[in-house]
Amino acid sequence: MKTLALIMAGGANKNLSVLTQVRAEAALPFGGKFRIVDFALSNCSNSEIYSVGVLTQYMPRSLNDHIGVGKPWELDRTRGGVRLLQPYLGPGITGWEKGTADAVRRNMDYVDEQRADAVLILGGNHVYKMDHRTMLRYHQEVNADVTIGIRSVNPFETHRFGIVTTDANMRVLNFQEKPKRSRETVASMGIYVFKTDVLRRHLKKYPSHLDFGRDVLPAMIAQGKRVFAYKYEGYWANVGTLQAYWEANMALLAETPALDMYDPNWVIHTPSEEQPPVKVGANAHVENNLLSNGAIVDGVAEHSVLSSGVYIAEGATVRNSIIMHDCKIGAGTVIDRAIIDKNTIIGENAHIGFGDNLVPNKDIPDVLNTGLTVVGKSVHIPAGIKIGRNVVIEPHTSDKRFKNKEIPSGDTVR
């Protein structure tokens, strides 16, 4: 059965604040050297699916640069391979894609070209390891029109997912998108396998259906189509909120993390950083970290994830934080529970994440409220500045914008 994978990487996610202000969520760095889309891409090629369309829309540049022709994932192929699908104009085709189903509808010609029997819809913003072949085999065995990948979720989080109810044969009876309350705890992963014909016909017949979870699936269930659920038990990290993203990175520091990155049979491919090995200075103190090639630690790094090119000067301390590519941390600076985006320069003797005032961020209280401090890309933080908790520093903020020596918890600097 020939399968075409479509990775949905077009959405914006305001829940990640400045991290997704400058890039698509799928392009967000993860685990130091990876980007989130590496998981979906690697799962495809490791599952021997070599025809992969990546549907982009929102801030796609760094994602496109990262994927290139697909070489790290062995997707640079004469037949099939990876294709970047950005919205376009044409006769009868106007405006931007308005949802996951809408995006697929507008790329149906690409789907038809691939002549696949099944279309595998994946989220480009999920961190997980999955051999798709098992789900595809199941889809075939039960002769499903569509198979929904499901997993158990935290009962307190059901309002964030599409909740699925099934009968004893795993036939889906009900699909509720983000219910305010639900007794069920099994959720859709946003991974669907469609019979290509079924998908094509439905999207053509119902042009008002824009979203798979909200429109297409409930309709198919109601119409009595063969909708089945496939239970997934493997590693899955939710990275859709700042706290979840931070936690998923920190979880990699456990002695035996749930995500095994050392499995030679399931490599998470990514382009090489082309950087020298990690350099730890003579007076450095490194304890419980993930450090990427090209990082130089002369100071203290504890329980943190460092991407490549990060420099921590002697006398600086980084703790419980995620520091992305090429950031430079000056001597005497302390960073605690922070996420620092790329290319940010922090002067000496600063303190990022000080105090224990956990008042939520005043501008985005529902997005930033667990005590993290988030600094956007290419920021310049001058020496001596103290920044509290739940603070956001917008990307490209220069040192001149820091008028006060102290930025209290909950503030935003732009």
Next chain:
Amino acid sequence: MRVVAMIMAGGAGTRLTALSDNRAKPAVPFAGKFRIIDFTLSNCVNSGIFNVAILTQYKPHSLNEHIGIGKPWDLDRQHGGVHLLHPYQGKAQEDWYKGTANAIAQNIDYIRRTQADTVLILSGDHIYAMDYREMLDFHYQTQADLTLAVRNVPLEETDRFGIMTVDDAMQVRDFHEKPKDRDKGTLASMGVYIFKTDVLIERLLEDSPETPRIDFGSHVIPSMIPRDKVMAFLFDGYWVDVGTVQSYWETNLELTNPMPPLNLYNPDWVIHTRSQERPPVKIDPQGRVQQSLLSNGCVIRGTVEHSVLSPGVYVSPGAVVRDSIILNDTWIGPGATVDRTIIDTNVVVGGGAVIGYGDDNTANHHMPDKLNTGINVIGEECVIPMGTRLGRNVLISAGSAETDFPDSDIPSGETINPT
């Protein structure tokens, strides 16, 4: 101007003892994630030279696998790119390469096909960053037939190199191979030569029993100085021949200093290599690291001090690695200590082992001239039994098994499985 670079990568590098048991010297790992040949290759492509031949002979498999089709160095090209030239049989004089010049001579056909007017001959086993364009410009401006790169060496060391005597215009007047007298100057040949193609071919074809042209240093260059225009180009950058155990160990460890002379971080001069596709370095809660280089894929659960670790090295809890070089995927068992030792790839060091102890610096009995500075060398794929103790200058040949160890204490100077 069309340049073809020919990298000599056929040598055995026997002074590296066990590290060259199973691989050619240019394929020996360096600075954790690189291989020695990456420096010469990167110099080529960073200098805009994309026509590169690599002449192999001794144990080439590891090198060939590393080079592949040349993609990491942008050498997978329709026109030019990288070519691996291994000796082959034919109707004429095709045979094993007998020397540096002979190796080139057996590939004259290849050189002619590239239609290059200039041949850049390089060694694959030196560590240096050099923009060849400067030397090429000098070669063209002076209309030299041959330009040799030279560097100043300390007077006490001139007996180890090919020394050039030049005039004020840098034209070479004399050449002395490893001279005993100290009055020949301090300009040493680096093994980097730029030839006019037709002059090179003409000289190589002069080979005969009376006028051998087997080796550049011994035959070709001395024969050219009297009659051709031979110029010397002075290079004042960092350059090291890591051909001995001591210099290999020193040069690697020097990179752990705050500002080493070899800059691996220059974005305008990236040292390209094949990526290992490993996760980032993991330092566990009990891990402790000081003054070291760690490559992606390492898992540090013990202590690492002043050492260089290649990808995938696992340091168990309680283990201590100090002043050492550990190559790819080696496993250091719980509580083991490794001191002043070079351990090759895929080695298992049993728990509680003490590798490198005491002050007895007796030279290795089997190879006293090669292993005598107190460093132990353990070849690839060895298994060191739990609790084994190794003194200094101990050599464990590649592939040694637990049963090869007669005793749990191996005193200084011993060899397991001498080759």
